[in-house]
Each structure stands twice: as C-alpha cells, then as structure tokens.
Amino acid sequence: EVQLVQSGAEVKKPGESLKISCKGSGYSFTSYWIGWVRQMPGKGLEWMGIIYPGDSDTRYSPSFQGQVTISADKSISTAYLQWSSLKASDTAMYYCARTYCSSTSCRYGMDVWGQGTTVTVSS
C-alpha cells in the first residue's frame, strides 16, 4: 500500500524550533516529489513547497520562502518541514503529499496524502 505517515502533533512556544516528518512507503520514494500544504484553523489549503528526494531539488512558494525549510533523507524515505523560530501564526495543520513535477510545474495533482500534523504555537 502506498502511504505517507506523518509525525505526531506538536505543541511549542513562540521562538522554538521544530522539524516534522513525512515517511513514505509502498513506492519508490526517490521517483516522486513530496509537497507540503498548510491549513490554518478553519481555512483553506496553501501550497508551501516541494522537494524531490532523489536529488533534494526544492521549490518554495514565495509566501513561504525563508519562513520554512524543506529537506529529505532518501535513505529512510522521509521528508521534513522545519522552522527555526516558530510564531503563533504558524499554528496550523500541515500535510505532506506525493506529487509528480517537472522543472516548471506539477501537472497531475497531489495523489497520496499524509494524515496531517497539527502544530500549535502558544505561549
């Protein structure tokens, strides 16, 4: 079964760092891109960025560039999303999802999703 399994819920204080994970299984992890999507409480979906685990090629939405870092360890089929200094406005559900991209676009949608990781940032 193709699946993405994300790390568990996190509760952090403003200014703390955090790294959440997304582990793929059931498919060739290095043949697809992994994207990250934010959903703030009661709001819609926001595309954050993607990584190709095969060579760690990474693209960010301008809205998230410099705010987060996306990385991957292909040896353990895991992608990561990290913050160096959290803000209260980072409180959200974060999803990882599999996608297939070229150098300019990801034309076939995000077909396999993780279950989501809730991040709560509060003093």
Next chain:
Amino acid sequence: DIQMTQSPSSVSASVGDRVTITCRASQGISSWLAWYQQKPGKAPKLLIYAASSLQSGVPSRFSGSGSGTDFTLTISSLQPEDFATYYCQQANSFPPTFGQGTKLEIK
C-alpha cells in the same frame, strides 16, 4: 502567482441532486487543473487531474471539464458521503495555488 476563484463559496443540496462547482483562474492554465475533496478532520483527496481525468478509485458521478480560465466540477447524483469541501488547484505553474474552497452542505 495565479489566483484561483471558486464559486459558490457554499452550496446546499439534497441527496440525488446534480451539483456544479466553478473555478476560475486569473490567467490561462490550459487544462492543468486538479480538484480535491476534503472531509472534516481528514486529509484532502484527489478527485480529478488535468481538468477532466478521474483519479483511480473515484466514483464516476464525479466529472470535470474546462480549459483556459474556466473549469467546473460536477457531481451527477449526490450521495451522502459527498458532503464535504471541494478545492480546485491550478497545476500549470509554480506555485500551484488552490482556490478558497466550496463547502457542500446537506439541504
């Protein structure tokens, strides 16, 4: 960034009804559009890609159409499990932006 605008923002319908949701792109995106369904507390699910291609395992009552800037998602005969929020996403260029969502509620 390409802006995606869905209408309506919410719609009430009954089981068995035919429902259409519209998505408009701020510039042409050819046929590179995806539709997702999201139920409360769950991850989104891909329904349609490339505007009209049905994702494997998705019931045939779901269909998509359109090209350029105007797209539609149609559910031919609503089932109880279809009440959810639906999102479009342009897939033509980075970043692949989402519409704001359409909540489909039971009448």
